[in-house]
Amino acid sequence: MEYFATTSKASRRAVDCVVVGVYARNRLGIGAEDVDTASKGEIKKRIKSGDISTSIGRCTILTNVPGVKADRVAVVGLGKSGKLTVTGFKKAVTAVAQAISRTKAKSVLTCLTLEPVVDSSSYYLARHTAEAVHDVLYRFTQMKSGRKKKGSPLKTIGLAVAKRSDATKAKLGAEHGEGIAAGVSLAKELGNLPANVCTPSYLARTAKKLAAGNGKLTTKVLNESEMKRLGMGSLLSVSAGSAEPAKLIVMQYKGAGNDQPVVLVGKGVTFDTGGISLKPGPAMDEMKFDMCGAAGVIGTMAAVAKMKLPINLNVVVPAVENMPSSTATKPGDIVKSMSGQTIEVLNTDAEGRLILCDALTYSRRFKPAAIIDVATLTGACVVALGAHRTGIMSNSDELREEIFGAGETAEDRGWPLPLGDEYAAQLKSNFADMANIGGPGGGAVTAGCFLGKFTDGLNWAHLDIAGTAWKSGAKKGASGRPVPMLSQVLLARCGALP
Numbered sequence: 001m002e003y004f005a006t007t008s009k010a011s012r013r014a015v016d017c018v019v020v021g022v023y024a025r026n027r028l029g030i031g032a033e034d035v036d037t038a039s040k041g042e043i044k045k046r047i048k049s050g051d052i053s054t055s056i057g058r059c060t061i062l063t064n065v066p067g068v069k070a071d072r073v074a075v076v077g078l079g080k081s082g083k084l085t086v087t088g089f090k091k092a093v094t095a096v097a098q099a100i101s102r103t104k105a106k107s108v109l110t111c112l113t114l115e116p117v118v119d120s121s122s123y124y125l126a127r128h129t130a131e132a133v134h135d136v137l138y139r140f141t142q143m144k145s146g147r148k149k150k151g152s153p154l155k156t157i158g159l160a161v162a163k164r165s166d167a168t169k170a171k172l173g174a175e176h177g178e179g180i181a182a183g184v185s186l187a188k189e190l191g192n193l194p195a196n197v198c199t200p201s202y203l204a205r206t207a208k209k210l211a212a213g214n215g216k217l218t219t220k221v222l223n224e225s226e227m228k229r230l231g232m233g234s235l236l237s238v239s240a241g242s243a244e245p246a247k248l249i250v251m252q253y254k255g256a257g258n259d260q261p262v263v264l265v266g267k268g269v270t271f272d273t274g275g276i277s278l279k280p281g282p283a284m285d286e287m288k289f290d291m292c293g294a295a296g297v298i299g300t301m302a303a304v305a306k307m308k309l310p311i312n313l314n315v316v317v318p319a320v321e322n323m324p325s326s327t328a329t330k331p332g333d334i335v336k337s338m339s340g341q342t343i344e345v346l347n348t349d350a351e352g353r354l355i356l357c358d359a360l361t362y363s364r365r366f367k368p369a370a371i372i373d374v375a376t377l378t379g380a381c382v383v384a385l386g387a388h389r390t391g392i393m394s395n396s397d398e399l400r401e402e403i404f405g406a407g408e409t410a411e412d413r414g415w416p417l418p419l420g421d422e423y424a425a426q427l428k429s430n431f432a433d434m435a436n437i438g439g440p441g442g443g444a445v446t447a448g449c450f451l452g453k454f455t456d457g458l459n460w461a462h463l464d465i466a467g468t469a470w471k472s473g474a475k476k477g478a479s480g481r482p483v484p485m486l487s488q489v490l491l492a493r494c495g496a497l498p
């Protein structure tokens with residue numbers, strides 16, 4: 001997508017579609033006011049007649065509006081005037097993008113970026129516009145045969161700004177929005193691919209391709225024998241039943257000399273059958289999404305590389321397939337992690353933590369400024385927070401707050417969950433240093449506590465994205481979360497925000 005920022009008026013620009021907003025009680029947004037004046041009252045007339053709704057996110061497309069140079073005017077409801085939030089703004093942009101994508105419009109000028117939005121700025125309005133548009137236009141088509149439906153022809157988006165100094169900020173917002181959207185799209189694509197295509201080796205190849213031709217980015221992939229030599233008995237116990245070889249993917253982006261890196265670790269279970277503790281059949285297909293942690297951190301790396309951020313970022317992905325077979329790990333088996341701690345595998349379906357613990361131990365070598373793991377880790381987190389917020393756990397109040405705040409700003413929200421000795425005690429084992437499950441209560445937290453046993457002395461946070469990484473039902477598909485949240489953390493850390 002191409003963007004430009006402009007101070008020209010809604011009615012004066014010859015684009016395929018101009019976007020304006022209207023508020024409840026006949027209040028017009030800045031662009032709508034101009035279109036209304038130029039057209040001698042068309043907008044107000046149609047609000048009165050009920051053909052235009054002012055409810056937030058309701059969009060009407062008008063054609064042949066007199067006095068307006070654009071072919072179409074998309075009018076979207078923005079709700080109560082003076083009360084527009086970023087969430088409402090994004091909802092409106094999403095509705096507009098959906099409506100416009102059904103037309104043949106190639107060039108658009110949006111005047112919504114002129115509206116006063118609570119706690120926002122031209123930078124964020126432009127960025128959220130870009131992110132929302134890409135979110136709407138995304139289609140997963142690579143597995144469909146036959147003649148593919150053409151994507152939307154939309155190519156250029158103009159962002160209306162009030163003054164020249166806002167133009168620079170809007171342009172930067174659009175550029176960052178494009179970077180984040182590219183990361184989100186990659187994460188969606190990897191998540192949506194079926195497990196017979198998106199194997200651990202496929203993830204590894206994708207990570208290598210990302211690094212090819214980027215001087216700041218390198219990818220290295222460890223195979224099973226290398227992992228065995230490192231003592232990753234826990235990770236390897238998960239892939240023991242699978243014909244697909246496990247991979248440890250290590251990506252390093254150097255944008256800031258010798259600074260300590262931020263390290264992102266992503267759960268890459270390319271399919272989770274549960275192993276010998278086999279999952280029930282219904283909806284098991286959705287366990288192809290059990291690598292969305294990996295997709296999220298690789299997507300974030302793609303975003304950072306595209307935005308060329310001045311930061312050092314490492315991504316570590318333990319990638320495995322969790323299968324039952326005669327070589328699979330059995331309930332009660334005891335494995336030794338890279339840290340030296342032993343684990344009694346009471347349930348082979350609690351496999352995410354078994355691969356993450358070795359990836360976390362491996363990551364110590366990078367002396368991370370902060371380390372954040374991302375995982376579709378527990379059904380219990382879905383019970384606790386639903387599909388709306390990612391669970392955030394951390395051994396540092398500061399880091400947890402930082403991530404929480406980034407989620408709010410990026411419109412990719414999380415919510416804190418506790419950690420603590422009383423929960424960790426649920427992981428006691430009679431036979432090994434710990435068990436891999438903590439019993440029926442507080443499953444998201446005991447999973448976090450398990451990881452906490454491998455992050456002593458690290459500035460660490462754990463994101464449980466089991467509820468947020470994909471949508472079920474008719475709109476089944478990966479969400480690309482938490483790429484926006486993580487990108488926001490990194491943008492803020494490296495001082496790239498205006």
Ligand code: BES
Nearest residue numbers: 347349350351376377378379380437466
């Ligand atoms: N990948 C699942 C978690 C999951 C389940 C994510 C459903 C999204 C939707 C994970 O590997 C798992 O199976 N966790 C178990 C842990 C339990 C055995 C302690 C779970 O949540 O049931």
Ligand code: MN
Nearest residue numbers: 272349350351
């Ligand atoms: Mn599982």
Ligand code: ZN
Nearest residue numbers: 269272290352
């Ligand atoms: Zn899993």
